[in-house]
Amino acid sequence: MIIYHISDIHIGSSYFVEEYGKNVIKIINKDNCDILAITGDLTHEGHYIEYKKVREYIGKIKSDVKLIIPGNHDSRNAGYLTFEETIGTRSKFIIKGNVAILGLDSSSPDIDDGHIGRENYPMIKRFFTDNDNKIKIIALHHHLIPIPKTGRERHIPVDAGDVLKLIKDLNINLVISGHKHVPFIWKLENTYFITAGTATTNRTRGNQKQSFNKIEITDKNIKVYFINTSTGSKEKVLDFNAK
Numbered sequence: 463m464i465i466y467h468i469s470d471i472h473i474g475s476s477y478f479v480e481e482y483g484k485n486v487i488k489i490i491n492k493d494n495c496d497i498l499a500i501t502g503d504l505t506h507e508g509h510y511i512e513y514k515k516v517r518e519y520i521g522k523i524k525s526d527v528k529l530i531i532p533g534n535h536d537s538r539n540a541g542y543l544t545f546e547e548t549i550g551t552r553s554k555f556i557i558k559g560n561v562a563i564l565g566l567d568s569s570s571p572d573i574d575d576g577h578i579g580r581e582n583y584p585m586i587k588r589f590f591t592d593n594d595n596k597i598k599i600i601a602l603h604h605h606l607i608p609i610p611k612t613g614r615e616r617h618i619p620v621d622a623g624d625v626l627k628l629i630k631d632l633n634i635n636l637v638i639s640g641h642k643h644v645p646f647i648w649k650l651e652n653t654y655f656i657t658a659g660t661a662t663t664n665r666t667r668g669n670q671k672q673s674f675n676k677i678e679i680t681d682k683n684i685k686v687y688f689i690n691t692s693t694g695s696k697e698k699v700l701d702f703n704a705k
């Protein structure tokens with residue numbers, strides 16, 4: 463099972479670089495991508511015209527399944543409605559092979575803070591309880607725990623504590639997110655929290671390069687790679703066997 467995790471494309475932004483966009487397509491299309499997960503900020507301001515470009519862009523990436531969720535930028539200017547019209551539902555339930563992925567919308571209209579919402583906890587619990595024998599992955603835009611190199615901490619989902627407890631109780635294997643444009647991994651209890659860099663923009667921090675992530679799953683073995691958008695080179699950052 464091959465999952466590509468890309469984030470923070472920001473089509474419509476002056477920081478979006480066409481060449482990086484093309485590289486992402488080229489690298490993924492050379493592989494056999496089973497699931498493409500895009501964790502938000504597809505657009506820069508959530509405008510209709512940006513969504514049209516995003517849809518065209520994502521259409522060029524070959525993958526059996528596409529799991530796409532919105533970020534804070536996508537929900538601006540009633541973009542959460544345009545997301546539903548042009549991309550699909552804002553939360554996604556994917557079961558493929560031995561993998562169960564739940565895509566959560568952590569955005570709110572016109573604010574940058576994250577929010578999952580306690581009304582959604584029973585749905586999260588049900589999905590993963592029903593698929594407890596699978597590799598369990600949650601995808602959302604906002605980071606649930608702080609990430610280095612991001613300055614003063616902000617935008618963590620306002621209910622992150624309760625969501626982290628749920629993640630621990632459900633023994634989730636991976637949580638994948640974006641937002642801060644910094645590729646990083648934390649381990650908390652039995653869960654790895656993996657953030658992606660920005661795949662296609664110059665909105666990077668320090669000398670961080672544009673990147674996206676590849677996740678390879680074979681039975682219970684999970685490998686994660688950070689992929690450099692410019693060069694296609696990959697760095698293995700995780701290799702473990704899920705319990």
Ligand SMILES: [Fe+2]
Pocket residue numbers: 503533534535603640641642
């Ligand atoms: Fe964001």
